[in-house]
Structures are given as structure tokens and as C-alpha cells.
Amino acid sequence: MNVMRQTDDATATAEIKIAAKGVQVYYGDNHAIKDVDVDIADRTVTAFIGPSGCGKSTFLRCLNRMNDTIDICRVEGKITLDGEDIYDKRVDPVQLRAKVGMVFQKPNPFPKSIYDNVAYGPRIHGLARGKAELDEIVENSLRRAALWGEVKDRLNAPGTGLSGGQQQRLCIARAVATSPEVLLMDEPCSALDPIATAQVEELIDELRSRFAVVIVTHSMQQAARVSQKTAFFHLGNLVEFGETGQIFTNPRDPRTESYITGRIG
Amino acid sequence: MTLGMVFLILAALALAGFFLGRGRALAVAGGDARRLHSLPSYFGWQAVLFLALPALGLTALAAFGGVLRHPATGWVALGLGVIGMGAALWNTGTEVRARNIVETCVKGLLILSSFIAIATTLGIVLSMLFETGQFFRQYQWTDFFFGTVWQPNFRGGSDLGILPLLWGTLYISVIALLVAVPIGLFAAIYMSEYAGPKFRSFAKPAIEMLAGIPTIVYGLFALITVGPMLRDYFAQPLGLGTSASSVMTAGLVMGVMIIPFVSSLSDDIINAVPQSLRDGSLGLGATQSETIRLVVLPAALPGIVGAVLLAASRAVGETMIVVLGAGAAAKLSLNPFEAMTTMTVKIVSQLTGDTDFAAPETLVAFALGLTLFVFTLGLNVLALYIVRKYREQYE
Numbered sequence: 001m002n003v004m005r006q007t008d009d010a011t012a013t014a015e016i017k018i019a020a021k022g023v024q025v026y027y028g029d030n031h032a033i034k035d036v037d038v039d040i041a042d043r044t045v046t047a048f049i050g051p052s053g054c055g056k057s058t059f060l061r062c063l064n065r066m067n068d069t070i071d072i073c074r075v076e077g078k079i080t081l082d083g084e085d086i087y088d089k090r091v092d093p094v095q096l097r098a099k100v101g102m103v104f105q106k107p108n109p110f111p112k113s114i115y116d117n118v119a120y121g122p123r124i125h126g127l128a129r130g131k132a133e134l135d136e137i138v139e140n141s142l143r144r145a146a147l148w149g150e151v152k153d154r155l156n157a158p159g160t161g162l163s164g165g166q167q168q169r170l171c172i173a174r175a176v177a178t179s180p181e182v183l184l185m186d187e188p189c190s191a192l193d194p195i196a197t198a199q200v201e202e203l204i205d206e207l208r209s210r211f212a213v214v215i216v217t218h219s220m221q222q223a224a225r226v227s228q229k230t231a232f233f234h235l236g237n238l239v240e241f242g243e244t245g246q247i248f249t250n251p252r253d254p255r256t257e258s259y260i261t262g263r264i265g
Numbered sequence: 266m267t268l269g270m271v272f273l274i275l276a277a278l279a280l281a282g283f284f285l286g287r288g289r290a291l292a293v294a295g296g297d298a299r300r301l302h303s304l305p306s307y308f309g310w311q312a313v314l315f316l317a318l319p320a321l322g323l324t325a326l327a328a329f330g331g332v333l334r335h336p337a338t339g340w341v342a343l344g345l346g347v348i349g350m351g352a353a354l355w356n357t358g359t360e361v362r363a364r365n366i367v368e369t370c371v372k373g374l375l376i377l378s379s380f381i382a383i384a385t386t387l388g389i390v391l392s393m394l395f396e397t398g399q400f401f402r403q404y405q406w407t408d409f410f411f412g413t414v415w416q417p418n419f420r421g422g423s424d425l426g427i428l429p430l431l432w433g434t435l436y437i438s439v440i441a442l443l444v445a446v447p448i449g450l451f452a453a454i455y456m457s458e459y460a461g462p463k464f465r466s467f468a469k470p471a472i473e474m475l476a477g478i479p480t481i482v483y484g485l486f487a488l489i490t491v492g493p494m495l496r497d498y499f500a501q502p503l504g505l506g507t508s509a510s511s512v513m514t515a516g517l518v519m520g521v522m523i524i525p526f527v528s529s530l531s532d533d534i535i536n537a538v539p540q541s542l543r544d545g546s547l548g549l550g551a552t553q554s555e556t557i558r559l560v561v562l563p564a565a566l567p568g569i570v571g572a573v574l575l576a577a578s579r580a581v582g583e584t585m586i587v588v589l590g591a592g593a594a595a596k597l598s599l600n601p602f603e604a605m606t607t608m609t610v611k612i613v614s615q616l617t618g619d620t621d622f623a624a625p626e627t628l629v630a631f632a633l634g635l636t637l638f639v640f641t642l643g644l645n646v647l648a649l650y651i652v653r654k655y656r657e658q659y660e
Contacts, residue, residue, distance in 0.1 A: 069547060071461075098550030108541040111564045120559070121549040171545065178549055 017042040017182055017212040018063060023077035025058055025067065032058050035077075036238040038231055040182070045204060045213045047227035047244065049220060051259065054233040056216045060184050063214065064100035065093040081182070098125055101180035105187040107167035109159035109174075114151050117159040117170055118142060121178030137177055145173035146203050165196025172203060183207060185215040189222065201226050220260055224248050232256045268324070271339040275320055275346060279313045282350045286312030289357050303364035308353075311363045314370045315353035320346030393638065396631035403625040409632060415595035417615065417626045425629045427636065429595040433605035434637075437516045437591060438580040440601065444520025445580075446573055449527025456528070457535040458557055469532065476525040480585040487518040487590030500602035508592070510604040515590030519580055526576040534568030535561060567652040574648035578641040584609040608633045 018040040025033035033055045040046050040063075048056035058067070065086065067073040079086050086096055098121070109117050118138045121127070128134035138155070142148040147169040151162070159170050168188060175183060185204070189197040204226050207213055217223050223230050224244060231241040232253075240247060240256045251257045283306075290308035294300040301308075320342040327338045357363075401409070404425060412426020452472060456465055492509035495517075500506045538561050546556040562569070584607075592604035593614060615630040622628070 064548065066544065066548060069544075094550050094552050096550075097548055102544075102548035104541060104544060104548070106541055108539070108545040110542060110545065110560050120546070120551075124549070124551050124555055124559075174545075174549065 015042050016040070018079065018081050018214075019083075020059075020062075020079045021077060023059065023062060023075065023079060025055070025062060025076075026074040027058075027070075028072045032236055033062070034236045036233075038238060038241060040212055040214055041229065042212045043208055043210070044229060045208050045215060045227040046229045046231065047223035048214065048216045048231050048233060049218075049223050049259075050233035050239075052218070055236040056231075056233045057186050059233070060186055060214060060216050063182070063184055064097045064102055066097070066102065068093050098178050099180055100182045100184060101175035101178060103168070103171050103175050103183065103185045103188050106191050107164060107171050109162070109167050109170050111158065111160055113156045114142075114159045114162070114170060115155040118173050118177050120174060125178060127178070141173040141177035142170075144176050144207070145169045146199060146206075147173055163196070165192050165199060168192055168196065168200060169203065172200070172207075176207070180211060182212045182214065185213065187216050187218060190218060197222075220248070232259060234259070268333065268339065271320075271324070271342055274343060275317065278343075278346065278350065279316055282312035282316050282353070283309035285350075286310075286353060286357070289354055290363070293357055294359055300359050302360055302362050303367075307363040307367050308357055308361075310367045311356070312350050312353040314367060315349035316346040318370070319349045390635075390638070393631050393635045396628055397635045399623075400625055400628035400632045403628065409629070413597055415611070417629070419621075419624065419626050423626050425625065427608070427633065429597045430606065430608045430611055430633065431636075432597050433512070433587075433591070433595065434581055434607040434609075436512050436601070436605065437519060437587060437607060438577060440512065440516025441519035441523060441580040442573070442577055444517055445523040445527050445576055448520075449524045449572075449576070450531055450569065452524070452528040453531035453535055454557060454562075457532050458553065458561070469529070473525050473529055475522065476529075478522070480522065480583060481589075483518050483522050484585040484589030487514050487586055491518055492590060495602065503602075505600055505602040508602065508604045510590060510592035511602045512591055512605050513601040515587050516601070518590055519583055519586045522583070522586065523576040523579050526579055527572050530572035530575065531565070531569050534565045534572065537568075538564045570651045571648050574644050578644050581637065581641060581644070582609060583607075584613060588613075608637050612637075 016039045018038075020036060020038045020040075023033055023036045024031070036059060038046075038059075048060060050056045061067045062075055062079060063086075067075060075087060081096070081100065085091070110120065112120070115138055118141050119128075119134055122134060122137050128137055139148060139152075142151060147166060150166060151157075151170075159167065162170060168191070172183075172188070188204075189200050192200065201222065204213055204215065215223075215226065227244045229242065230244045230247040232239045232247065232251075232255075234255055240251060240253045242252075247256060248260060251260060287305045287309035290301055290303075290305045291298065294305075298305050323342045323345055324333070324338070327333045327335070327342075332338055409425055409427055411428065412424055413428045414424040414426050415429045416424040456469060460468065488509075492511065492514040495511060495514055496507065496509045499513075500508070500511065542560050542564060543556055546560045547553070551559070587607045587610050591606055593606050593610055594604045595611065596603060596605050598605065612630045612633050615627055615633075620627045
């Protein structure tokens with residue numbers, strides 16, 4: 001394994017939020033993730049890059065146990081959140097997912113109003129004590145997702161009526177509303193146009209001040225723009241993990257170099 | 266010449282016409298099909314269509330005109346067909362767009378088919394309207410719609426009030442839906458959201474088998490098993506009656522019958538809800554049950570309402586289970602353990618046996634039928650309205 005520890009950046013001082021050690025994932029007989037060690041730092045954007053089918057999304061879904069919903073999927077190894085093993089029997093995956101929010105590849109607003117979309121998580125988890133408090137959570141989440149100005153006059157309009165970029169920001173607001181500690185994003189911009197992508201990227205940078213953000217992306221430019229740490233996956237292996245600047249300018253593994261210069265993938 | 270002979274000759278001519286048309290097209294092109302606008306077989310089909318359409322059209326006209334059996338009909342039809350086929354063969358050349366002609370004819374055929382379906386519905390309504398008009402000329406419409414007594418008497422002086430029948434129909438249908446909607450919907454939720462593929466592959470066909478059982482068999486089940494059981498264990502101990510035929514019996518058995526209508530359709534609709542919505546909800550820390558209640562079911566609601574209303578119109582139109590389960594006594598009563606009956610049963614009983622199609626006692630069946638039709642039409646319109654309303658809100 002070729003795991004690079006950060007050494008010299010400001011983020012080196014950030015504490016480790018999620019630590020994965022020796023993670024193996026099997027889909028039936030298929031060994032999808034092979035012995036991956038990654039440390040996700042708090043208040044940092046960590047990007048997972050790699051060619052299609054390299055296991056980066058699969059690994060991301062291990063971090064909030066979304067893989068539990070797939071029957072044939074088996075996860076081994078140890079993943080800790082704040083030092084606590086998330087695959088421990090005492091951990092309720094439902095509670096875990098409230099702490100580790102997720103934004104998906106395709107915007108998936110619920111067929112409800114914009115307000116109800118954002119209020120969904122707080123209502124389920126009983127985060128608001130009254131209507132006024134819920135209104136406040138909804139407004140703050142929409143503001144944090146840079147969507148408030150565009151939708152404040154039509155909170156009762158259906159969320160599915162928004163444009164693609166707005167829908168994705170709505171999904172981010174929905175995830176933010178449950179006040180998670182970590183935000184996982186699975187190619188959040190792959191269905192968006194360049195302008196919406198720029199907005200979401202700006203948003204990710206702002207979210208970093210409050211959460212640990214993990215983003216899976218196909219775009220190396222995007223990884224370079226938004227992340228401080230980058231992990232490169234190839235064929236289920238974690239090939240290289242380190243400072244984003246170092247990965248893109250001075251990769252230590254020849255496979256990383258081949259990928260970022262466009263020769264594999 | 267008999268009609269059968271005409272059709273035989275037409276078939277033989279069509280076969281010959283196909284090969285003639287195709288061969289002639291190839292000959293015009295000098296054996297090289299690439300020089301033709303359309304493939305040679307299109308010229309063959311052109312010949313067949315030009316033969317068949319005039320001949321069959323004339324036969325249909327003759328049938329409506331009542332001269333189908335006239336000996337000349339067959340000859341004229343054949344003659345027209347042959348002329349048409351000749352025209353098709355003459356209309357052959359490298360620039361002739363036989364493909365477009367054939368496809369226009371096929372489109373016409375499709376339009377005709379949909380028109381026949383619509384015209385049939387219209388025809389049924391018109392014939393019912395006509396007979397119903399006859400009925401209302403002999404019987405006061407206020408007495409029909411607001412009369413609370415149903416007592417047909419073929420010697421005259423009958424009371425033909427629809428209210429007892431309408432009440433029985435609604436009462437039984439509501440009980441059936443109260444049974445079928447929760448059971449069907451819950452079964453659908455279990456099958457689509459929780460059950461493993463193994464159980465699903467066995468249970469889904471098993472439930473759908475309920476829909477394949479003939480209703481008369483359900484009726485026997487109601488008559489022999491459910492009715493006496495309800496009487497012995499519920500009605501008599503509760504002092505609500507001594508009748509084995511009851512609204513409850515028919516309603517329960519009919520409910521079982523329409524379970525698959527609700528469950529099978531709802532199951533398909535729930536499965537059609539995109540997985541991304543479930544993932545989104547689970548990813549926010551919702552449990553599976555919360556996801557189903559708050560995201561999947563609301564998204565599937567328009568379809569589920571459609572399924573329920575379809576089941577409702579099945580229940581309203583059901584006859585056999587009512588005859589055997591609820592009896593044939595028209596009554597206005599709240600007691601669910603009393604025998605009552607429905608409109609469909611009375612339609613059957615008014616039209617069986619020695620009937621005089623001029624008497625109001627017989628004609629009332631058409632008025633009942635038309636009321637039933639309007640009723641189910643209303644249900645369907647309501648279903649469409651609900652589906653549209655939610656669509657607008659959600660998409």
C-alpha cells in the first residue's frame with residue numbers, strides 16, 4: 001500500500017474525522033475494494049478520483065453504510081468516526097446516516113415542496129421544537145446552499161420544478177439541514193452544466209468551514225479546484241493519497257501520473 | 266356465390282397479386298431492386314391492399330345495407346377488387362412511392378381500429394339511452410330515482426325505486442374496498458420493499474391467482490362457508506339477524522376477490538418509484554419505514570388511487586358473489602348482517618325468464634344499467650382528476 005500522510009500543509013493540524021483501516025468490500029464474489037486505508041480530516045475537502053469502476057463510489061458508500069441496502073455487498077475492515085467503529089453492532093446505521101449526510105450523482109429531490117424537502121430530515125430526527133424553529137432551519141440550510149435568494153418566494157412550489165443545478169443545491173440544503181458532521185458527495189456535478197457546477201463548487205468550499213466533505217469526482221480539474229486532499233483509486237486499490245497539490249504536480253506513483261496526464265482511465 | 270367462396274377467391278387473388286406486384290416492380294427495374302424507390306415487396310403489398318380494401322369495403326357496406334345475401338354482391342366485390350389490383354399493377358415504376366402508399370393504408374387501418382372501439386362504446390350508450398327513454402315514458406323518473414321501495418310486479422303496479430339497490434351496491438362495495446385496500450396495499454408494500462426476490466417470485470403469482478378464480482366459485486365460497494360462519498359466530502351472538510346471506514358475506518368475499526387488483530397494480534407502481542428517491546431518504550438517516558411512508562407512497566399515490574378506483578369499479582359491477590352471498594332481497598337497512606342486493610343482480614333478474622320488452626318491469630333493467638354506467642364513468646373521471654392533480658403538484 002502506498003498511503004501518503006500529509007506533512008506540511010495547514011490542514012495537517014485538522015483532527016481526523018473518519019479513519020478507514022484495511023477496508024475490503026465484496027460484491028458477491030467480486031472483490032471491489034482491496035485493503036484501503038484513508039484518513040478523512042475534519043473541515044477539509046477530500047476528493048476521490050479514479051477511472052470508472054475503480055471503487056471510489058463504493059468506498060464512499062461504506063462511510064455511511066449505504067452499502068447495507070445492497071444484499072450481496074459485504075464490508076470488512078475497520079472504519080471509525082471520531083474513534084468509534086461505525087460497523088460495530090451497537091451502531092444504528094440510520095443514526096449514522098444522520099451524522100454522515102450524502103448528496104447523490106443525480107439530483108433527487110422528493111416529490112414534495114421545496115420547504116418539505118429541506119424540512120424532511122429535521123422532522124424525522126425531531127430537530128425543531130416548533131414551526132418557527134423549523135422555518136429557521138429551512139432558511140439557514142437554503143442560505144448555506146446558496147439557494148435561499150432564488151426560492152424564498154416559492155417555498156411551497158414543488159422541488160422537482162427547479163432547474164437541475166437548483167435541484168442539486170436543494171439536495172445539498174436537504175443534507176445540510178440534518179446538521180451532519182460529514183458530507184459525502186457522489187459526483188454531485190456530473191449532471192449539471194458548467195455554471196451550476198461552478199456554483200456547487202463554490203458552495204463546497206464554503207461547506208468546508210463546518211463539515212468534513214468527501215467528494216467523488218470524474219473531473220480532475222474539479223478535484224484540483226475544490227479539494228485539499230486527494231485519493232486516487234485504481235482497480236479497487238488506493239494507489240496514492242496525499243495533498244491535492246502534491247498529487248497533481250508531483251505524483252509519486254507512476255499509475256497516478258498516467259491517470260492525471262490522461263494515459264489511463 | 267356464397268360469402269365464403271368470395272373470401273376464398275379474394276385470398277387466392279391476394280396471394281397472386283402479391284407476387285404479381287413484386288415481380289412487375291422487379292421487371293420494371295430491370296431486375297435491379299436498387300433502382301426502385303421502394304422495396305419490391307411494397308409493390309406486392311400495394312397490390313394486395315388495392316384488391317382487399319375495395320372488396321371488403323363493399324362487403325361491409327352490403328352488410329349494413331342488408332343486401333349481403335344478394336347473389337350479385339359477391340361478384341361486384343370481386344370485380345372491384347380486381348380493378349383495384351389492376352390499378353396497383355399499373356401504378357408501378359422506379360419513381361412510384363409504394364412504400365409510402367402502403368404505410369398510409371396501414372395508418373388508416375390503425376385509425377379505423379381505434380374508431381371501432383370508440384364507436385362500440387358510443388353504440389352501447391346509445392342503445393341504453395334509447396331503452397331507458399322507453400322506460401321513462403312509462404314510469405315517472407322521480408319515482409325511479411327517489412323511490413325507496415323495489416317491488417316489481419309483472420301484473421302491473423310495481424314500485425321500481427332505485428335507492429334500495431343503489432344502497433346495497435354502495436354498502437357491499439364499500440365493505441369490499443375496506444377489506445381489499447388495506448390488505449392489497451400492505452401486501453404490495455411488503456412485496457416491493459421488503460420481500461426477497463425468492464419470496465416475491467412465489468407470492469406475486471400466488472396472489473394474482475385470486476384474480477383468476479371464476480366469480481361463481483367465490484360465490485359458492487360465500488354461500489357455503491363464509492355466510493353460515495358469519496351467521497353462527499357474529500350475527501346470531503350479537504343478535505343482528507339469522508340470515509346467512511348478508512351484505513357482510515358478499516362484501517368480505519368480494520374484497521378478497523379484488524385484493525389482487527389493488528396489490529398487483531400498486532406493487533408495479535411502487536416499483537416504478539425511482540431508487541434514487543429511496544437512496545436520498547435513507548441517506549438522510551430515515552428508516553426504511555419512514556422512507557416508504559414519507560417518500561415512496563406519496564410519490565406512488567396517484568397510481569395507487571387509480572388502482573383503488575379500478576378495484577372499485579370491479580366491485581360495483583360484480584354480480585355472482587352478490588347473488589350467492591347477499592341474496593336478492595332489495596332492502597334499505599344499516600345492518601350489515603341483513604340480506605340486501607345490488608343493481609347488477611336486479612338487472613339479471615328483470616331480464617331472465619318470460620320477459621315482455623315493452624313492460625316497465627323489463628325496461629327498468631336498462632335504466633339500471635345506464636345508472637351503473639354513469640356511476641363507473643364518474644369513478645373513472647374522478648380517478649383521472651386525482652391523478653392529474655397530483656401530477657401537477659409533483660412534476
